[in-house]
Amino acid sequence: MPTPPWSKRSLAVQAMGAVEPVTKAVVPPIHLATTFIRDEDNAYSSGFVYGRPDNATVRQAESVLAMLEDGPEALLFASGMAAATAVFQALDPGDHVVAPRVMYWALRSWLATEAVRWGLRVDFVETDDLAGLEAAVRPGETKLVWIETPANPLWTITDIAAAAGIAHRAGARLSVDSTAASPVHTRPLALGADVVMHAATKILNGHSDAVAGALVTARQDAFWARVVTIRKGQGAILGPFEAYLLMRGLRTLHLRAAAQAKSAQGLAERLSAHPNVARVLYPGLPQHPGHDVAARQMEGGFGTMLSIQVSGGEAAAVATAARGRVNTRRGSGRLSHLRRGGRWRVSMLGDRQQPDPESLSRRSGPDCHAERFGRRQRQYGYRVAPRRYLAERAEADRITSSRFSELWSKPGGVRAGTSAAWNRAHRSILLHRAIRWRRPISNHLPRAPDSITSDCGGADGNRSLAARQRTARAPAPARDDGT
Numbered sequence: 448m449p450t451p452p453w454s455k456r457s458l459a460v461q462a463m464g465a466v467e468p469v470t471k472a473v474v475p476p477i478h479l480a481t482t483f484i485r486d487e488d489n490a491y492s493s494g495f496v497y498g499r500p501d502n503a504t505v506r507q508a509e510s511v512l513a514m515l516e517d518g519p520e521a522l523l524f525a526s527g528m529a530a531a532t533a534v535f536q537a538l539d540p541g542d543h544v545v546a547p548r549v550m551y552w553a554l555r556s557w558l559a560t561e562a563v564r565w566g567l568r569v570d571f572v573e574t575d576d577l578a579g580l581e582a583a584v585r586p587g588e589t590k591l592v593w594i595e596t597p598a599n600p601l602w603t604i605t606d607i608a609a610a611a612g613i614a615h616r617a618g619a620r621l622s623v624d625s626t627a628a629s630p631v632h633t634r635p636l637a638l639g640a641d642v643v644m645h646a647a648t649k650i651l652n653g654h655s656d657a658v659a660g661a662l663v664t665a666r667q668d669a670f671w672a673r674v675v676t677i678r679k680g681q682g683a684i685l686g687p688f689e690a691y692l693l694m695r696g697l698r699t700l701h702l703r704a705a706a707q708a709k710s711a712q713g714l715a716e717r718l719s720a721h722p723n724v725a726r727v728l729y730p731g732l733p734q735h736p737g738h739d740v741a742a743r744q745m746e747g748g749f750g751t752m753l754s755i756q757v758s759g760g761e762a763a764a765v766a767t768a769a770r771g772r773v774n775t776r777r778g779s780g781r782l783s784h785l786r787r788g789g790r791w792r793v794s795m796l797g798d799r800q801q802p803d804p805e806s807l808s809r810r811s812g813p814d815c816h817a818e819r820f821g822r823r824q825r826q827y828g829y830r831v832a833p834r835r836y837l838a839e840r841a842e843a844d845r846i847t848s849s850r851f852s853e854l855w856s857k858p859g860g861v862r863a864g865t866s867a868a869w870n871r872a873h874r875s876i877l878l879h880r881a882i883r884w885r886r887p888i889s890n891h892l893p894r895a896p897d898s899i900t901s902d903c904g905g906a907d908g909n910r911s912l913a914a915r916q917r918t919a920r921a922p923a924p925a926r927d928d929g930t
């Protein structure tokens with residue numbers, strides 16, 4: 448393993464220099480085993496016991512993150528929300544928590560509902576107003592101050608060092624959601640924070656193909672031990688394949704973050720001069736209320752996220768988004784998005800609980816595929832390898848196919864052929880679409896080894912088509928719509 452003076456960038460590119468010891472492969476294998484052989488004396492000298500508490504591929508990605516954030520240990524979770532909520536769940540019922548008024552909406556909503564049911568007392572304040580924050584913490588009672596900086600979706604900046612001072616004087620911990628900054632632009636632990644959290648689904652992974660969350664601690668104390676126990680008990684660990692994807696994404700993090708921050712800055716400056724744009728929210732603009740603090744605590748750029756407020760209110764914002772030529776529009780509950788080839792997204796925020804202007808449009812890094820993929824897994828209850836899913840989507844987009852439309856319109860459902868023309872990808876798309884659209888399929892699909900059912904990972908790969916269609920007929924659960 449390389450040691451200093453390697454730069455963080457080099458360490459990330461090399462994934463900490465991990466080499467598989469037997470073959471000397473420079474890309475470590477993905478460890479899929481869920482269980483491990485005991486030694487003769489019944490011990491586990493390898494340090495691995497079972498896949499729910501721990502996994503070697505996950506550990507490798509965690510070591511990169513710990514290095515990037517200058518912490519002794521990182522933990523990866525199945526999503527950003529799983530990571531964030533684990534921190535709150537490590538508190539005791541009755542503990543007082545201070546959180547921002549402007550923050551990632553799904554976590555805010557969880558705090559206002561589930562955390563309260565859990566027994567936490569939560570106050571939402573403007574954390575960029577340090578006097579207000581100081582007044583909100585209750586010495587001896589407040590156990591956690593949670594901040595997000597820059598905070599989604601107004602990109603509000605909170606002074607991390609000052610917030611840490613306020614929290615610590617009251618006997619509380621400071622936890623920072625640093626998703627929008629990434630460790631390239633801000634290192635909250637070095638500024639006094641106790642825990643840093645990332646929705647690794649976003650820029651850390653950077654390729655829209657893994658939902659993941661991360662926590663990095665400043666010290667391995669009793670509180671952190673509880674977080675470890677919670678992840679283990681709740682089975683919230685990241686899957687090994689997602690950990691591999693995340694580690695792969697981290698290899699290019701520094702290049703991507705710098706390029707995205709540069710284009711966000713350029714875009715913010717250009718949009719500021721646009722006659723139909725009432726306001727651009729980006730901490731890199733001198734007129735942004737948090738610019739001075741951001742300039743102090745961020746380095747190498749101001750992050751990849753910005754919002755615009757168009758003149759003319761919500762209707763104008765919706766129309767602006769709809770007119771995007773490189774973006775495709777996506778409706779998703781209270782958030783309605785545009786995205787451009789998965790690289791940029793514009794959202795009109797309509798959540799009345801959130802103190803955002805209705806005409807706000809938000810642009811962010813890529814995450815649409817990750818969301819769609821996650822949605823499909825949640826809806827149909829089966830696992831599909833993300834890479835397979837992406838290949839399938841690319842293929843689906845290419846096949847505009849009269850052939851498919853013709854098939855869908857046939858009464859009695861779809862008949863899938865097995866001829867050479869029906870190659871594996873076509874059959875796969877057909878099956879998945881039929882399931883998704885609840886179309887009956889007459890099964891002309893060959894079974895194993897070239898069976899289409901083998902497209903699905905895990906135990907599902909062995910399920911019959913009929914069984915999968917039965918699953919598909921079950922009503923899809925209402926989904927939380929949050930990015």
Ligand SMILES: Cc1ncc(COP(=O)(O)O)c(C=O)c1O
Nearest residue numbers: 526527528551599626646648930
């Ligand atoms: C700032 C921030 N925190 C947390 C989350 C939650 O992450 P995930 O969607 O991976 O659960 C998000 C997701 O958009 C986010 O933007």
